[in-house]
Amino acid sequence: QSVLTQPPSVSGAPGQRVTISCTGSSSNIGADYDVHWYQQLPGTAPKLLIYGNSNGPSGVPDRFSGSKSGTSASLAITGLQAEDEADYYCQSYDSSLSGVVFGGGTKLTVL
């Protein structure tokens, strides 16, 4: 059971918009700790996709965006492409655990 809760899977057709939620609590996201998002393509290491809730590292397409409100965060992907098919993870810090926490991951399928 992960401290941050994500849907196990989402799907969308090419060109569509999908969102992935990440629900935490008052000791992590709700305590105003930043949320970061990672993309993991099959058989590869995770890649930082969004940092500090809504910032995209250089080289990440602006089709990817992040937001945070209260005890939750969301990753939105617009103009879905076949190469977006991957696992996505949210990450934050938890003061009760005094450590980093990840969501359980969401598998994105492009139909």
Added chain:
Amino acid sequence: QVQLVQSGAEVKKPGASVKVSCKASGYTFTSYGLSWVRQAPGQGLEWMGWISPYNGDTNYAQKLQGRVTMTTDTSTYTAYMDLRSLTSDDTAVYYCARGGGIPGMDYWGQGTLVTVSS
């Protein structure tokens, strides 16, 4: 360019220890913390802990306290993760990543598969 290059795959017997290395290049090693994250087969990401190469401060996941030790060698820009008393549940790909703690992890190593099997 920033690179983190990890040591090769390991096969260990239950009860043994494993030490995985992570050699950094392309940045000032002591300016960034370094995290270790593992991923069991078909499972999600699990944070193991963090070390500051600057002063050696560490923060380990509660679940692994007493079994894991993270160290760095600033002369060779290398970080090490030592995990003891291995069980089959420790079979996973182990990643090092720059950053962590409260900031995100912006660069990742290629991963090291550790298999624990009798």
